[in-house]
Amino acid sequence: MAGLVVAPLKSIGLDEERALELLRLAALFHEIGHLPFSHGAEGVLPKEFRHEHISLAIARSLEAEVDKWFWRGASQYLALLIDPKPQNTPTEMLFLRDILSGPIDADRCDYLLRDSLHCGVAYGQFDLNWLLETITLVDFEGVRIAINKRGIHTIEALILARYYMLSQVYYHRTRRLFDIYLLQFFQRKLSHLSTMKQDDLVSVVDLDDYCVMQMLRDALVDEDTETRRLADRLYHRGGNAGKHSMIWESGEFNGYFKVKVLLNKVKELQERLPSSHLIIDCNDFKPIRIHEFYRRNDQDEGALFVVVDRDKPKLLTDESGVMERLPRHFWPVRVYAMGGEDDWPEIRCELDSVEG
Amino acid sequence: MMQLCNEFKDAIVALVVKRWSDRKPDGLGRTMLQKLVYFIQAKGVPVPFEYRLHYYGPFSQSLSESIEWLKVAGAIVDRATDESRSDFGPGANIEKVLEPHLGELHVHEAKVDQVIEAFANLGGERMELLSTTHFVQNAAMVENTKSRTIREVRRVKGDKFSEEEIEEAIKYLKEHGF
Numbered sequence: 001m002a003g004l005v006v007a008p009l010k011s012i013g014l015d016e017e018r019a020l021e022l023l024r025l026a027a028l029f030h031e032i033g034h035l036p037f038s039h040g041a042e043g044v045l046p047k048e049f050r051h052e053h054i055s056l057a058i059a060r061s062l063e064a065e066v067d068k069w070f071w072r073g074a075s076q077y078l079a080l081l082i083d084p085k086p087q088n089t090p091t092e093m094l095f096l097r098d099i100l101s102g103p104i105d106a107d108r109c110d111y112l113l114r115d116s117l118h119c120g121v122a123y124g125q126f127d128l129n130w131l132l133e134t135i136t137l138v139d140f141e142g143v144r145i146a147i148n149k150r151g152i153h154t155i156e157a158l159i160l161a162r163y164y165m166l167s168q169v170y171y172h173r174t175r176r177l178f179d180i181y182l183l184q185f186f187q188r189k190l191s192h193l194s195t196m197k198q199d200d201l202v203s204v205v206d207l208d209d210y211c212v213m214q215m216l217r218d219a220l221v222d223e224d225t226e227t228r229r230l231a232d233r234l235y236h237r238g239g240n241a242g243k244h245s246m247i248w249e250s251g252e253f254n255g256y257f258k259v260k261v262l263l264n265k266v267k268e269l270q271e272r273l274p275s276s277h278l279i280i281d282c283n284d285f286k287p288i289r290i291h292e293f294y295r296r297n298d299q300d301e302g303a304l305f306v307v308v309d310r311d312k313p314k315l316l317t318d319e320s321g322v323m324e325r326l327p328r329h330f331w332p333v334r335v336y337a338m339g340g341e342d343d344w345p346e347i348r349c350e351l352d353s354v355e356g
Numbered sequence: 357m358m359q360l361c362n363e364f365k366d367a368i369v370a371l372v373v374k375r376w377s378d379r380k381p382d383g384l385g386r387t388m389l390q391k392l393v394y395f396i397q398a399k400g401v402p403v404p405f406e407y408r409l410h411y412y413g414p415f416s417q418s419l420s421e422s423i424e425w426l427k428v429a430g431a432i433v434d435r436a437t438d439e440s441r442s443d444f445g446p447g448a449n450i451e452k453v454l455e456p457h458l459g460e461l462h463v464h465e466a467k468v469d470q471v472i473e474a475f476a477n478l479g480g481e482r483m484e485l486l487s488t489t490h491f492v493q494n495a496a497m498v499e500n501t502k503s504r505t506i507r508e509v510r511r512v513k514g515d516k517f518s519e520e521e522i523e524e525a526i527k528y529l530k531e532h533g534f
Contacts, residue, residue, distance in 0.1 A: 008511060011504075012497040047363070048404055080495065087407045087414065090495045091508045094409065141514040256424045260360070285360055286421060294411040297440050301387065301410040 004143040008092035014077065021070060023096050026081045029059050030100055030107065035186075035193075035204060036212040040179045043284060044186040044193045049201065052084035057201035098145055103292055103303045104135075104155060112161050115169065123164035126157035138306045140313035146306040149319070155305075156322045163290045167330065171288065173246045176281050177336055178234065181243075185230040189215055244279055244336035247344050248351045252330040258355070259285075262333045265354045269347055275340035276347065280333065287329035293317050295324060302328075361425040365403040367457040369393060369422055371465065373432045374446050374454070375472055382435070386423070386442040387412055391483045392471055393419055398490060398534060399467040409512060412480070413487040426453065474532040482525075485509075485517050489525040490534055502526055 009019045033054025035041055042051060056079060059066070063075040080089050081096060089097050099106055109128055116124025134151025137143060147155050169175070186193065193204070219231035232239035250262060259282055266280045294302030295317040305316040317324045335351065337344060361370075372392050376384045394414045397403050405422075407414040423444075426432045430449035436442050454461060475483060492508040493500055506522045517525075 004511075008508070076497075080497070085406050086409075087491060088495050090497045091409075091492050091512055092497070094512070139514065141516055142512040256428045260428045285425070289417075292417070301390070301412050301415040303408070304411045 004139060005095050005137065009096075012090060012092045013073070014093075018071065018074075019096065022074065022077050022081065023099060025066070025070065025074070025078055026096070026100055027106060029055055029078060029082050031055070032058050033201075033204070036207050036209045037182060041182045041186045043183050044190060046194060046196060049196065050084065052082065053198075054201045054204055055082055056084060057198070058205060061202045095143065095145075102145065103305055104131075104145065104147075104158065108158065108162060112158070112165055115165060116161075119169055121165075121169060123168050124161045126161045127154045130154045131158065136308055138308050138313050140306050141304065144304065144306065146308050146313065147316070149307050149309040152307055152316070152320050155316065156320055159291045159323065159326065163326075163330070166288055166290070167252065167332075171283070171332070173249070173334055176334065177244055177246070177279070180279060180281065180336075181230055181233050185216070185219070185227070185234060188224070188227050188230070189219060242338060244277070244338040246334055247337045248335040248348050250333040250351075250355055252332050253327055254331045254333060256287075259331060259333055261354055262351065265351060266335055269350065273340060273343045273347065276337040276343050277339055278347070279336040281336070282333045283331065287331040289329045290326060291323070291328060293323055361422060361429050361431065361453055362456060364457050364460055365405065366422050366426060366431075367454050367461055368396065368401060368403050368464070368468070369419065370426055370431050370446075370450050370453045371461055371468055372396065372472070373426075373444050374450060375465075375468055376476065377445050379472060379476060382443050382445070384444045385436075385480075386420075386444075387480055388475075388483060389423065389444060390415055390419060391487045392475060394487050395471045395475065395490070395534070396464075396468055398494065399471060401464045401467055407491070409488065409491060413484040414491050429453065470533070485513075485521060485525045486529060488513060489522060490529055493526075493529070493534075 006016055006019075009015075014022065031051075033051040033056070035044070035051065035054075039051075059075065059078050059082060066075040066078060067073065077093070081093055081100065083089055086097065101107055109131070112124045112126065113128060116122070131147075131151060131154045134148040134154065136146050136148050138146035140146070190207070196203075213235075216231045216235040219227050220235060222228045222231065229241040232241040233243050237243075250258075254262075263280065263282065266278060269276075270278045292303045293316055294304050296315070306313045307316050307319045308314075309319070335347070337347065369389070372389065373384060376392075391413065393403065393405060394407055394416070397405060405416040405419045407416045409415075423432070427434060427447075429452075430447040431453040432444050432450065433447040434442050435445055475486070478486070489505060489509050492505050492512065496504065498504065502523065505526055506519055509517065509522045509525075510519070
């Protein structure tokens, strides 16, 4: 079976050793384009760019070095493998791309356990050793990564770990509020990022967390009141400026229509009750994905993930009751306020009635 | 709420639904819409949708999100009665999505029409094959020969399509300027 993976790589000039080297290199470059504080302030970039575009720009800027350190042409493979558009990666390399960023990928296996450890939470745990023990290859409508039947529960645990980490850590109400402040700060102090063109992307390497921390310190005495206030909140975790409180939160599993109705309501409340300085957070109008597995009779297409049961390929979502029922995404809506406390009960009551 | 689908990419999706509806009263399901926009992008219309190979061929999550917001905004409607299917048509607010981009849409509408013309009468399985074949041909590191395309389509789709069917798909794509 491994030959079925190696043969297409060989057909484009990659032997096993180089493929492995390339995969490691791509794994490093994959994240290199993050702005300071990672995803937090990515919203400051023009809509057409994300950190993956910056990663690619950096990789392209280092073409000569990559070719020198590895082998002639390595940079070209690297650029194709980390291209933000999967359709630009040759299908011969899709297997490598799936390891980097597929439904069950090395990135998730790495960051869940690492973040769980460093955040000191029990969420995010799953049995990585057992996953590696039971992961396999299958030729089912093409050669793909699959799991032996004995590993179904570790896949479930990985997906649930991701959902819990998203829900409890990455989208924690306080963290999200500080992301919003950070974005507002960037929009004021690093406004040039919002008009970046493709050719400028690589310049963000000059910005790092330390640089932004220094900017925050300097901005504590900024002439502009709002910039000063944001810096105080961010640098002193609230500081004298104080911070917003989350005064209302919806259920986790909203659909687009529900989010739209809630957004309309908050907009109306913002206009009617300005002293509460309402902020709404709905993840930049996008649902938060838990998994993307194909399920029979789902309207949305999905990624095929196969369980191998006594040499027979079966759909993961047929074999796992958990994966069959687990929603594909969750989408909480949160409302934060600062000031106008007397209005908060009314705001909560109106949002409750809209949520139904 | 129109601000949630006010970009050019949303307008292109709405235009596809409108033009399809002008041509055929029904039959524009979710999968067909995904494949049509895939080919429109392949024709050079500058929309930023990222496509991965999914169960039925190229699929874009960001397009799926755009479709949902267009539905919420009333720009398109899903008339299907069976929840497991979809049948998109223009909604009452479609012009509000199209209007801000009329100039740019005008530049690209011929390509939209060409794609609809090329694929409107094809079934789901044929679209799966054609879009997967194009996906394979789209990013080739080595010479994009017929034998490479057949080999790669067979590799990503297994035995689902025969060599003859893939050859026919290559020919069809070439005839239609892909």
